[in-house]
Amino acid sequence: QVQLQESGPGLVKPSESLSLTCNVSGGSISRYYWSWIRQPPGKGLEWIGYIYYSGNTNYNPSLGSRATVSLDTSKNQFSLNLKSMTAADTAVYYCVSGSNLYFDLWGQGTLVTVSP
């Protein structure tokens, strides 16, 4: 059974970059869509971006050019880099996957707080 597990810092300073990694276990990353979704405390879900196993990417335009999603097939991982963090980026970040841009596989989520 495929499982996803996020890892990364729980605290980031304003203006710094966030780097999160999602480890994929129990299956190959060389298929489907791999995405990041976040949820600010007490608020709804926000899609950040996806990478297809072929390498194609797409991002939520609300983030401008701050987000980058990448794939490391040798490690069976994918990653999120989010630049110029502000307090508004404080959220639980989920790595997720699905075959057709719906998400049937979710990581447990990791809380990232932006604070000096």
Add this chain to the structure above:
Amino acid sequence: SYVLTQPPSESVAPGQTARIACGGENIGSKSVHWYQQKPGQAPVLVVYDHTERPSGIPERFSGSTSGSNSGNTATLTISRVEAGDEADYYCQVWDSSTDQVVFGGGTKLTVL
């Protein structure tokens, strides 16, 4: 950009039927997916492609669309509601015209 609109809250008595709406322009022409999120947990897919249920999701959960032409409202219906169904529910589509994933704002379902 494409917008999905959900009521912030719904309430239902145990054993009754809950209906959670998701509005969007020509939503009937898009594949609509629904997620259930309980407090402190990651969301779980409960309906995909309008009406399909993932393995392990009870038949009490079903999806539909309604409205003129291609339809403007998608609905998640939960039959014979149980206390354990109390959760936040989100609808989601992929907007092919912009290649964007879009979520509704979520509906908090309270079981009275």
